[in-house]
Amino acid sequence: MGKSGYGLLEGKSGVIFGALNESSIAWAIAEAVHREGGRFALSNAPVARRLGTLDALAERTGSPILWADATDDEDLAKLFEEVKQTYGSIDFIVHSIGMGLNVRKNKPYEALNYNWYHKTLDISAISLHRIVRHALETGALADGASIVALSYIGAQRIFSKYSEMGDAKALLESIVRAFGYRLGKRGIRINAVSQSPTRTTAGSGIDGFDAMYEFAQRLSPLGNADAESCADYVVSLLSDLTRMVTMQTLFHDGGFSAMGISDELVEDLSAALTPKE
Numbered sequence: 001m002g003k004s005g006y007g008l009l010e011g012k013s014g015v016i017f018g019a020l021n022e023s024s025i026a027w028a029i030a031e032a033v034h035r036e037g038g039r040f041a042l043s044n045a046p047v048a049r050r051l052g053t054l055d056a057l058a059e060r061t062g063s064p065i066l067w068a069d070a071t072d073d074e075d076l077a078k079l080f081e082e083v084k085q086t087y088g089s090i091d092f093i094v095h096s097i098g099m100g101l102n103v104r105k106n107k108p109y110e111a112l113n114y115n116w117y118h119k120t121l122d123i124s125a126i127s128l129h130r131i132v133r134h135a136l137e138t139g140a141l142a143d144g145a146s147i148v149a150l151s152y153i154g155a156q157r158i159f160s161k162y163s164e165m166g167d168a169k170a171l172l173e174s175i176v177r178a179f180g181y182r183l184g185k186r187g188i189r190i191n192a193v194s195q196s197p198t199r200t201t202a203g204s205g206i207d208g209f210d211a212m213y214e215f216a217q218r219l220s221p222l223g224n225a226d227a228e229s230c231a232d233y234v235v236s237l238l239s240d241l242t243r244m245v246t247m248q249t250l251f252h253d254g255g256f257s258a259m260g261i262s263d264e265l266v267e268d269l270s271a272a273l274t275p276k277e
């Protein structure tokens with residue numbers, strides 16, 4: 001991608017949730033949206049003020065930061081009121097929020113702490129419902145807007161270490177479909193982008209992440225998709241070029257989801273299974 005972009009989001013404005021630091025997928029998305037001429041507010045949970053480096057991104061892209069806990073209705077209602085005052089109405093929302101509390105604390109799936117499980121579902125999935133709801137209730141969302149949420153193939157298939165996050169992503173993708181149906185009348189679309197394992201703060205919080213990353217790398221014909229290529233794909237979904245696409249889980253994974261096994265993995269396993277002299 002050239003530095004100047006194609007002006008695909010010229011005249012559009014929105015909110016990008018979930019940029020924490022330079023490795024965040026939402027960070028790359030914000031840079032790509034900026035490159036394409038889009039304007040946006042950045043949002044993250046108030047705790048990210050001390051955990052992350054969002055100020056630098058805000059400065060670089062000339063964007064305001066609106067702190068909001070995505071599990072808090074009051075915070076979100078206030079956020080969209082402010083958004084309305086600044087932009088009138090917005091054309092896109094990016095949801096790039098996730099956290100697995102049991103995963104982080106190494107609680108196995110068979111022995112989930114249910115308070116943490118509730119929080120995981122609230123932060124990683126129900127927050128999408130809350131965000132869309134408050135955007136609608138405040139009248140901040142324009143007809144023809146596009147909403148994108150980040151997901152992972154653990155929603156459909158079992159990746160043993162992904163544990164409760166598989167449930168959260170399944171719920172997230174279901175909310176995408178349920179809202180997609182209801183928003184269609186206004187030409188508003190909503191899709192999930194199911195992304196390759198990516199080295200970020202959330203990613204590296206998963207036990208066995210390096211092995212999952214390497215497995216996907218060896219299975220995917222194009223290799224793992226990085227955050228920058230994901231951001232370019234998200235730009236296309238926020239643009240008018242994809243105006244008839246809605247309610248989908250779109251795999252941005254270098255071909256991983258269509259594979260069974262690759263020569264590289266067959267050879268690696270054959271070597272591992274050959275008795276040593």
Ligand SMILES: NC(=O)c1ccc[n+]([C@@H]2O[C@H](COP(=O)([O-])OP(=O)(O)OC[C@H]3O[C@@H](n4cnc5c(N)ncnc54)[C@H](O)[C@@H]3O)[C@@H](O)[C@H]2O)c1
Nearest residue numbers: 018020024025045070097098150151197198200201202203
């Ligand atoms: N990293 C991967 O391998 C990978 C793969 C596929 C999908 N995803 C998804 O991409 C999205 C972004 O994750 P990432 O990998 O860029 O990691 P990240 O840690 O950079 O981003 C996760 C974000 O969620 C925010 N967040 C957590 N709790 C919140 C709350 N209560 N309110 C508001 N924000 C909150 C964090 O502050 C952080 O900015 C997530 O949905 C994640 O599940 C990641």
